[in-house]
Amino acid sequence: MRSTHPLYTGLPTTIFEVMSRLAIEHDAINLGQGFPDVDGPLEVRQAAADALIEGPNQYPPMMGLPMLREAVARNERRFFGIDREAGDVLITSGATEALSDCLMALVEPGDEVVLFDPSYDCYAPLIRRAGGIPKPVALSPPDWSFRDEALDAAFSEKTKAVLLNNPLNPASKVFSRNELERLATRLRACDAYAICDEVYEHLVFGDAKHVPLATLDGMAERCVRIGSAGKTFSLTGWKVGYVTGPSALIAPITKAHQYTTFTTPPHLQKAVAFGLDLPDRYYQGLAGDLEAKRDRLAGGLEGLGFSTLKAEGSYFLIADIGELGLGSDVEAAQRMTVEAGVTTVPMSAFYQENPPHHLLRFCFCKRDEVLDEAVARLKAWRERGFKAAA
Numbered sequence: 001m002r003s004t005h006p007l008y009t010g011l012p013t014t015i016f017e018v019m020s021r022l023a024i025e026h027d028a029i030n031l032g033q034g035f036p037d038v039d040g041p042l043e044v045r046q047a048a049a050d051a052l053i054e055g056p057n058q059y060p061p062m063m064g065l066p067m068l069r070e071a072v073a074r075n076e077r078r079f080f081g082i083d084r085e086a087g088d089v090l091i092t093s094g095a096t097e098a099l100s101d102c103l104m105a106l107v108e109p110g111d112e113v114v115l116f117d118p119s120y121d122c123y124a125p126l127i128r129r130a131g132g133i134p135k136p137v138a139l140s141p142p143d144w145s146f147r148d149e150a151l152d153a154a155f156s157e158k159t160k161a162v163l164l165n166n167p168l169n170p171a172s173k174v175f176s177r178n179e180l181e182r183l184a185t186r187l188r189a190c191d192a193y194a195i196c197d198e199v200y201e202h203l204v205f206g207d208a209k210h211v212p213l214a215t216l217d218g219m220a221e222r223c224v225r226i227g228s229a230g231k232t233f234s235l236t237g238w239k240v241g242y243v244t245g246p247s248a249l250i251a252p253i254t255k256a257h258q259y260t261t262f263t264t265p266p267h268l269q270k271a272v273a274f275g276l277d278l279p280d281r282y283y284q285g286l287a288g289d290l291e292a293k294r295d296r297l298a299g300g301l302e303g304l305g306f307s308t309l310k311a312e313g314s315y316f317l318i319a320d321i322g323e324l325g326l327g328s329d330v331e332a333a334q335r336m337t338v339e340a341g342v343t344t345v346p347m348s349a350f351y352q353e354n355p356p357h358h359l360l361r362f363c364f365c366k367r368d369e370v371l372d373e374a375v376a377r378l379k380a381w382r383e384r385g386f387k388a389a390a
């Protein structure tokens with residue numbers, strides 16, 4: 001029998017699936033996968049239900065319903081001052097499809113794509129499937145800073161694009177304007193594109209401020225932005241994403257979309273269009289609620305001797321377990337699931353090169369009682385000397 005593509009046959013099962021299976025096996029609280037455990041706004045869900053019954057339920061336009069494309073453009077202008085029109089917007093079946101479309105359309109075999117390490121686990125495989133070569137730049141904990149020397153080393157005459165996740169999963173970093181300016185300088189010098197995964201754009205906490213790379217001088221015409229209704233409305237199962245950018249880039253990305261999913265369910269598109277125009281208090285409440293959950297979990301973990309790193313955005317809190325004698329992050333995550341009944345994800349799974357082995361990622365977008373129960377289980381585990389329950 002002829003062989004299949006070696007990229008996919010050689011990939012291990014994703015760490016999320018591995019840890020989730022282990023969580024089910026041991027009836028553990030799963031703080032590994034990044035999705036809320038309650039659904040988003042009732043009025044948005046009601047809009048989807050009404051649209052489903054009222055119809056039509058046939059193929060919508062390939063680029064998305066005009067009403068949603070217009071709403072995405074309005075949202076960008078409203079929150080970030082980005083002047084795009086509906087014609088600059090493509091609707092996709094989730095942000096991962098959007099990432100795939102962008103890479104397949106913009107990257108050719110042999111092109112190099114700069115990304116930051118740690119990075120979401122689909123980035124490197126998607127880059128390689130497009131024929132590109134990932135060029136990771138290390139972010140150093142606890143502040144997840146990068147060195148200009150490392151950035152310079154990653155760029156070359158073969159650099160076609162940067163894949164930037166901001167706010168960044170898994171490290172919960174929000175890039176500063178200064179850091180983005182340093183990145184933009186290299187992009188302009190190499191005449192490269194930027195694929196900006198900004199699905200957590202509205203999930204930013206405290207004094208941190210999300211600055212889209214596209215708003216910097218000379219960046220609007222070389223950046224595409226990816227957003228996610230799943231993250232903005234806590235409806236991750238809907239898989240509604242969007243890409244915005246200049247027409248010269250959106251046009252080929254649309255072709256990739258045409259031959260990937262072609263379109264996205266129309267009733268969900270209508271509901272997301274409604275949701276994007278919700279008042280500011282919704283967006284403020286969303287970020288405020290998640291910030292409170294972050295603080296709730298951080299306080300609980302720190303009370304048990306876990307050291308937590310600063311989390312400026314997204315769903316995730318990183319804990320340093322290096323002084324607790326639990327072994328590597330992989331060993332600690334497995335033991336925590338089996339012995340304590342709490343599941344996390346080892347941070348080493350998000351690295352291309354030289355991963356640390358003392359950090360765990362906790363997801364805090366859960367009900368307060370779930371977070372409290374997780375802390376209680378970890379407390380009992382620690383009191384047993386980090387041993388399995390009898």
